[in-house]
Every structure is written in C-alpha cells, then in structure tokens.
Amino acid sequence: MKPTGYSLDTTFAALADPTRRAILARLAAGEASVNELAAPFEMSQPAISKHLKVLEHAGLIARSREAQRRPRRLVPKPLAEATEWIERYRRLWEGNFKRLDAVLQDLKSKQKRTVDALLEEVKPKPKKRSTR
Amino acid sequence: MKQTAALKITTPSERELVMTRDFAAPRGMLFDALTKPDLVQRWLLGPPGWTMPVCEIDLRVGGKYRYVWRNADGREMGMGGTFKEIVRPSRLVATETYEDYWTGGETLVTTELVETRDKTSLSTTVRYASREARDAAMKMGATKGLEASYDRLDQLLTA
Numbered sequence: 642m643k644p645t646g647y648s649l650d651t652t653f654a655a656l657a658d659p660t661r662r663a664i665l666a667r668l669a670a671g672e673a674s675v676n677e678l679a680a681p682f683e684m685s686q687p688a689i690s691k692h693l694k695v696l697e698h699a700g701l702i703a704r705s706r707e708a709q710r711r712p713r714r715l716v717p718k719p720l721a722e723a724t725e726w727i728e729r730y731r732r733l734w735e736g737n738f739k740r741l742d743a744v745l746q747d748l749k750s751k752q753k754r755t756v757d758a759l760l761e762e763v764k765p766k767p768k769k770r771s772t773r
Numbered sequence: 774m775k776q777t778a779a780l781k782i783t784t785p786s787e788r789e790l791v792m793t794r795d796f797a798a799p800r801g802m803l804f805d806a807l808t809k810p811d812l813v814q815r816w817l818l819g820p821p822g823w824t825m826p827v828c829e830i831d832l833r834v835g836g837k838y839r840y841v842w843r844n845a846d847g848r849e850m851g852m853g854g855t856f857k858e859i860v861r862p863s864r865l866v867a868t869e870t871y872e873d874y875w876t877g878g879e880t881l882v883t884t885e886l887v888e889t890r891d892k893t894s895l896s897t898t899v900r901y902a903s904r905e906a907r908d909a910a911m912k913m914g915a916t917k918g919l920e921a922s923y924d925r926l927d928q929l930l931t932a
Contacts, residue, residue, distance in 0.1 A: 654787065738778075738816075740816035742796065749798060
C-alpha cells in the first residue's frame with residue numbers, strides 16, 4: 642500500500658452505500674467469504690461481488706491469500722482516516738454551536754427585557770398613587 | 774438539562790461537506806449571530822483555549838472578512854475571505870482561505886437558514902476547490918493513532 646496512494650474520494654464514494662457499509666461492519670467482526678457476505682442480503686452473488694470490487698478499489702478491504710475461499714478482510718486505515726476527519730470536524734463544531742446556543746439565548750433574553758421595558762413605558766400610568 | 778440539538782454531517786459529493794443543526798431562535802437573530810463581529814467573537818472559537826481577538830466583517834457583496842484566533846501559548850491562526858452573496862436573513866455565500874497553511878485553494882462556504890415555527894435550521898455547505906484540497910483539509914491537524922469506531926459506520930455519511 643502506498644502511503645497516500647488510495648484517494649479519500651473513493652473512500653467516501655464507497656462508504657456512501659448502505660450495503661457496502663453493512664459489508665464493512667460484517668468484516669469488522671472478522672474475515673468472511675463472498676458467500677458468507679452475501680448471505681444476509683437479498684442480492685445475487687454478482688451484485689455482492691460488484692460491491693466488493695468497489696470496496697477493494699477504495700482500499701477498504703483486501704483478499705486473503707487462502708486460495709479456495711478467498712475471504713475478504715477489512716483494511717482499517719482509509720476508513721480510520723475518513724471517520725477521524727468527520728469526528729474531528731464534529732467535535733469542533735459541536736463546541737462552537739453550543740456556544741452559539743448560549744449567545745442566542747442571551748440575545749433572546751435581552752430582546753425580552755427591551756420589549757418589557759417598552760411595554761412598561763407605553764402602559765397608561767395610574768393617576769393617583771393609591772398603592773402607596 | 775436542556776437537550777442540545779443534534780449536529781448532522783454528511784458528504785453528498787466528493788468535494789462537499791454539509792453540516793446541519795437546529796437553533797431555538799428566529800432566523801434574523803441567528804443571521805446576526807453569524808455576521809456581527811461582537812457576537813461571532815463569542816462563539817466561533819474552535820477547540821478549548823482559543824479566543825478570537827480579531828474579527829472583521831464587511832457584510833456586503835465583495836466585502837471581506839477576517840478572523841484571527843489565538844491560543845493560550847500565543848499561537849495565532851488567521852482565516853478570511855470575500856462575501857459572494859448575501860440574502861438576509863436566509864442565505865450567505867463566502868469564500869474561505871486559511872492564511873498559514875496550504876489547503877489547496879479557496880473553499881466556498883454556503884450558509885442557509887430556514888425558519889420553521891420556533892426554530893431555525895442552519896445548513897452549511899463547505900465546497901473544496903479540488904480533491905487535493907479536500908484531502909489536505911482532512912489531514913490538517915490530524916491526530917495519529919485514533920482508531921475508527923465501527924459502531925459509527927451507519928451514522929457516518931448517511932445520505
């Protein structure tokens with residue numbers, strides 16, 4: 642594998658499909674043959690093979706050498722890079738947006754105070770100070 | 774405890790990243806919080822320990838904005854760009870370039886605000902100049918050795 646060989650584009654394209662994500666989730670639990678991978682899906686073996694090709698091309702999975710079964714296994718690095726990026730992005734923006742919530746809350750209470758003060762001003766004042 | 778609205782991140786195309794989140798505020802107020810320097814300085818801070826001592830926003834088409842962040846060690850990071858489209862309070866399009874490291878050219882950021890009942894949905898689309906630019910952004914500040922969590926596969930990149 643080249644250090645920066647596979648492109649992250651193909652990684653993302655490969656991850657965009659739910660069947661392929663399910664296949665990866667299965668392979669995360671250990672290697673499996675094409676038949677084993679096809680079993681949970683209502684799909685023909687050629688259709689599954691097509692998905693496997695996409696995953697293989699993206700560098701997300703590889704074939705083991707065992708001649709008969711040719712089981713597929715997960716190649717974790719590209720996946721880790723992609724998820725890590727999104728997770729980093731998420732953490733950063735979750736922090737920012739939480740602070741933005743607080744700013745909005747503050748603006749809302751300021752707005753309310755201003756409106757209340759205005760209402761107080763336009764409210765007809767009692768003529769006699771009877772409440773004293 | 775008040776529940777925090779969920780942040781959704783998707784990658785609809787090879788060069789785009791989309792972030793959406795709801796805010797409990799009217800659209801105009803959210804638009805202000807995104808475009809008025811004294812408000813932006815209070816929340817757009819990134820990781821803990823960073824402040825934004827410089828925040829200049831010339832909010833008109835062709836106008837520029839510039840942010841400078843500073844951390845506790847005095848390290849600074851600058852970013853800026855030009856406004857391409859301004860439709861108050863629903864839409865904002867601006868370019869974005871980091872000053873200190875190569876990110877493969879300008880990024881185009883489109884912000885859309887949609888108000889429904891008592892909340893406003895904010896959607897931010899980040900469009901990278903090229904595949905190389907996106908890859909550079911991905912690698913920027915990457916921490917090594919973090920294992921991907923396979924449990925997150927389904928929630929990741931869901932279309």
